[in-house]
Amino acid sequence: MITAERKPLDEILELVGDKKKILVAGCDTCVAICLTGGEKEAEILASELRILAEKDGRAVEVEHTAAIRQCEWEYLDMIADKVAAADVVLSMACGIGIQSLAEKFAPKLVMPAVNTNMLGMPQEHAVWLERCVACGECRIGLTGGICPVVRCSKSLMNGPCGGSHDGLCEVTGPEKEEIECAWALIWERLKAQGREELMFTDRPPKDWSKSSSGGPRKMVREEAKPV
Amino acid sequence: MEGTFEPEIIVFACHYCAYAAADLAGSMRLQYPSNIRMIKLPCTGKLEVIHLLRAIEAGADGVYAAGCLEGECHYLKGNLWARKRVNHVKDLLAEMGIEPERVEMYNMSSAEGAKFAAAATEFTQRIKELGPNPVKREGVSPHAAAREALGGVAMPDEPLASAAAIVEEGHAE
Amino acid sequence: MTATEYKAGSNLEKVLASGAFAVTGECGPPKSADGSVIEAKAKLLKGYVDAVNITDNQTAVVRVCSMASGYVAQQNGVEAIMQMTCRDRNRLAMQADILGASTLGIKNILCLTGDHMSFGNHPQAKGVHDLDAINLIKMYKDMRDEKKFQCGDEMTVAPELYIGCAENPFADPFELRALRLRKKIEAGADFIQTQCIFNIPKFKQWMQEVRALGLHKEVKILAGITPIKGAGMANYMKKFVPGMDVPQEIIDRISGQEKGAPQQAEGKKLAVEMIKELAEVEGVAGVHIMAVEWEVAVPEIVEAAGLLPRPAVA
Structure with a gap:
């Protein structure tokens, strides 16, 4: 399976910049299985972004969602409304999903919230080893x-x-x-x-x-x- | 600051141990601060990262989980999972520039009323020293937000043995 | 043997072909554009070694390239053995560089995989590893013997190359080491230089396997020697240098002396004893002395080992 790791928060903040309406878009396939970018993790990142904004006195709206697979056009249709309403989409999918999203909704600003790192084998729960x-x-x-x-x-x-x-x-x-x-x-x-x-x-x-x-x-x- | 600041603290308490320990603390007429608000869970293993974050996001000044003694979880390892998740939330808070000490994990048995009271006292004191959560929202209840995040996982509140009354009196014995 | 029968006609090849016990040294180019360092090291070794290895970004640390350094060494009277790693170049660059080296008169080439980037000063570099060392040996052999590039295209003037590679008799799986040497010979290796030897019994065991396969008759084997400058260095090699087998008694022997000159003297003495012992091992055609940042010790060691004067094989 494809695995990814979340980017450091500072880097994510830099990518978001001064955008006000942020959509954190998870993907419920590979990155969900590797516990990095599924709906759960999208919700966590959205919460973190809200906490930070509140702490720093910035007014932002942060929503989260997830596509069943960000790498397939059909599943992207299902989140089209939420994407349309956002100033920037933080995708937590692998590089394929991020690019599919960016292409489907171009020129919408789509930013990666994860680093896709390997084709890995789950050796045991929560441990992946590169195999291909x-x-x-x-x-x-x-x-x-x-x-x-x-x-x-x-x-x-x-x-x-x-x-x-x-x-x-x-x-x-x-x-x-x-x-x-x-x-x-x-x-x-x-x-x-x-x-x-x-x-x-x-x-x-x-x-x-x-x-x-x-x-x-x-x-x-x-x-x-x-x- | 201290003296005027009364922190809001959310406690995720396991039905099998900490919640019963709280009840016992009340029966034993032990004092502990009224700052804590408990949410009963069937096991701290049901607690997820987002539940802790939601409480912080809603303005809780501190959040802790109180589960069974390690090795004595009714579901074997639920309390060990809870500790890992609490530790992960500490890392997330640190990354956000928020004191990781605002979240904690305590372990106790149902027979340890005194330990329950001590944990509540120690944690409340810790949060008083840290000061308020930088995230504060008017009209938002951390307790309600945490309960909502938990959904059906949270168990209904039960009246605890006279603890509340004693705490409100503020000086038993 | 007439000149035309040599593969490259390098001094090293001629010395080895003559049956004389060969001596090679090693020179690490500087980490700056200072050609005088190479000149000085070459002048120091001139007359004491038959050829000198010029390392190629050794331990994955950037230095003057081995081609330029090899050229400078040859200008200063010492034949170069240009090292070439698979780490830093793809097959285009490796072929282009060998053609370039050949036009500059460099004939000895040592084909290496190369130390991993993570050991060096640019651990974030992308490792190339387009070919491995065995692919590289085969590619150079085909360039020399078939006048063919790796892609199959032909060239008019082939590079004259004496092709070497490294072998570590102390690496694992031990049962594979001699067999893997055969693979290198089949790919086209003319000579090999071994990893530094400190564990002589294990080296002899490996040589026994090499002889059992008849490999010592197909390739010239130069035994690697590193004079120990002090106990600190010995401990460091034992603990941190990959693939190094330093027995405790060697460390104890050096540590038994006072720090500084006495330990250095003991290190040189040990190196001389080891050279003499290795020279007696059937199938060992010479020694490769790797005096890491201690090139000044080499003339003394070579002399004490009774390996002077170096043969003249015009």
């Missing part, structure tokens, strides 16, 4: 179902670098948390599968033109397009 970068050329069939592009800090394609120690990466995460060495995991998985030889096959350079390096991607399913 949508590189457009999946090779995990050769790596025991473990993606080295996203799980190796250097996106190595041909085995562990010299910084792998005790199953851990030499790099630590932003919160100084330990990171598992993807290639140590891959090696163990390949051994368990009896496919060790895959470790030693040459993997040519990746085709990054299939990723965002190739420009914005577009997918069309002709057979599924409406007639």
Whole structure:
């Protein structure tokens, strides 16, 4: 699923500027599941903005709402009236939802209240781990179902670098948390599968033109397009 | 300031412990400040971030949750969840430039009337020292706002054993 | 061997091909536009090493680039081994730079993944990692041997390259290390330089695996040596440098001396002893001395190890 984290309040305030009528728009799909931008969180942010305005003696009107999915036109119709009434919309959806909203209601001012950060797997309640970068050329069939592009800090394609120690990466995460060495995991998985030889096959350079390096991607399913 | 400022404090009290402890405090004729207004919950685990914020937004000077002793929640972990949410609200308040001490979590058993009174006294004193919530709205009742935010989660008020009378007299014994 | 049979004909390649025990050094370019630092380090090492590694933004800290520094080193009489990391360049830049380096007369290239950005002074930088080190080795080999760019396009004049890479015998999973070296050799590595060795028994165990695979006959292995300047440095490497295996007895030996000159003397003595021991290991073709910000120690160590004069292999 797509995950996001809320921006710091100061940054949100800066984006809102001196606008008087603010709509906080949550999205009840991915960002709701990751407890960042669903209706509940939209209500919390709206409350915070009202508390701050009151505290600082500013007259603002803050409403909140949520679309079932901000990334689909149909669901945006359902919040159109509230958007129309606002001077600025603070979207708590992922980057896709924010842009859909901005495009649908252009030139309405739509601001991001979250930072979309990854395609993550919920490892346990309230913990997400990055598992995919949508590189457009999946090779995990050769790596025991473990993606080295996203799980190796250097996106190595041909085995562990010299910084792998005790199953851990030499790099630590932003919160100084330990990171598992993807290639140590891959090696163990390949051994368990009896496919060790895959470790030693040459993997040519990746085709990054299939990723965002190739420009914005577009997918069309002709057979599924409406007639 | 102190002396004239009488804070409005909302207490989210668990039906199984703190609410009963309040009743006991009354029976024991213990004094505690009349600044607190209680809302009974089936468990503090039902308390969400927005409920605490709504009370602050409506002008409550302080808000606290009073749940069972840790490890003794009737629903096992409701009070632990409540503590985490209270702590999260502290972070949100700090980010807004409002004293995080305005929200708190207390734990007590139904048999701890004295602890209930002590918590009410300590917290009221703390809020008196902090001064009024910078968010104040004319004609808005924090108690009513918090109740409304809780919706069907809040349980009906029950008259507590003579506590109110004693508090209003102000000097029992 | 005639000149035409060399892959690049660099001094390092010739020394190794002659069967002589090779010595390489290391020079970290300065963190400012001060070419005189490189000149001074090159002059210091001239005559004591067969070639010198020029690091490429080592530990992810910005320095004078390895191509310019390598050129300056060669102008001052020491052959360069230009390091190239996958961290800072995509395949276009890596090919353009190797063509550029080649036109400047640089022949030895060391292909590295590179220390992660988070260790350096620009942790917010975007890591490139378009290719990994094995992809890079293969790309340079194809440029040299097939006259082909990575995309398959042909070139008229191929760069003459002696291609090296690094290997850490102390990293995990240990069972993979020798096998992964084979992968680097298959990709096209001509020589390797190892991570600094302090744990000699473990290094010997790794060499045993390397010999069992016959790899020591396919690639020239230079054993990495870092003279320890003091107990503080030894402790730091043990605790904080990724992939470093510093046994406690080494630290104790250095700590047993007074701080300052006595510890430095012990560090140099230890380095000499280790070089002599490593030279006896079958399959070790030379040493790579990485005297981090202590280049002045190198001539003394090389001399004490009995590795002078360096062979002349015109």
